[in-house]
Amino acid sequence: MEAFLSPLKNFVIDDYEKDFEFTDKDHNVIFQIHFQSDAKKFIFEKSLGKYIENIGYINAKIIEDNYISFSPLIGLNDKERSQHIFSFSIANQFFVQALWFIKDNAVTPVFASVCSCEYNGNLEEKPVILLNQKNYFTKANGDINETHFTLEEIQQASFWYSAIVENQIKNSSKVEIELNKTINTSLYSYNETTSLSRSFMYLNTVRQETFLPAKIAMYISILETLFAVKGENTHKVAERTSIFISEKAKDSMKIYEDIKECYKFRSDYVHGSHIKHSNVKTIQEICIKLDEIVRLVMKKIIVEHPELIYVNKKKEGKLLFDDVNNKFNELVLTKHLK
DSSP, X not given: OEEEEEEEETEEETXXXXXXXXXXXXXXXXXXXXXXXXXXHHHHHHBTTOHHHHHOHHHHHHHHHSEEEEEEEOSOXXXXXXXXXXXXXXXXXXXXXXXXXXXXXXXXXXXXXEEEBOOSSOOOOOOOEEEEOOSOOOOTTSOOOOEEEOHHHHHHHHHHHHHHHHTSOOOSSOOOOOTTOOOOGGGSOGGGOBHHHHXXXXXXXXXXXXXXXXXXXXXHHHHHHHTTOOSSHHHHHHHHHHHHHOSSHHHHHHHHHHHHHHHHHHHHHHTTOOOOGGGHHHHHHHHHHHHHHHHHHHHHHHHTOGGGOOBSSOOTTOOBHHHHHHHHHHHHHHHHHO
């Protein structure tokens, strides 16, 4: 048997009692989640490829000390195996992104690995595969530390996992995954990505960034993309955000002012102006606010207004950039008239 596993750094489940399966909203099993389990011991002791010798004691210690996502690879040919390895690695990325929809966190699948194990007789030994994650995810304020979840919150993440999968890059032609080959991402048809799929890509980048002014710039880019803003960006993003996610006039004005303040720091960073050291705490607070605002906007679009997810290339049943821009203009005008 072969097994695929990845340690989940900075991830804690408060009411964890036993290993369980993480599923999507349709109850399809994505992977298992283990902590102190026989699965780890089995991998370390039964690996035909001498697992620890291949991945190193430091990586083995990371596996030992953290929760892991785990998936057995059974009865796969070389091509299916390669595809499953790639899919499992992506599934880990989608999982931690789904956790972000629950709350701000720095959960990171530090690396992923595959190895052969003795299981009910001798199986063909395959080399240990180690896939490295380059950067840690960070919290909105740049911190990298543990975040605690409950099993109920993990269950809620199943919905967001499915939403992420459904809105990722769609290729215009099928891209085959071949054994021992990497995918050339320049083959992706970027013109066919939706506003939401681009926002997910921005989000993945901002959550790996530790330089806070750069985080602010990327958060703003997500809002500009989702709200189909072009021209008078500062005013339009502030106005559309405040009206879209607020229920009371008082809350709307506060959000409007917060976004305007965010744009000021973004402008200083993008245009090379001096950022004072005394503003560090303020920038942290802004990042935390922006993170929560972006989360609320994305959740509302996914759950309540999927019709606002637009495309760049005309497609049946989908709106274009200008269509969504007009819809937000209409929303702003009608809200003011109420």
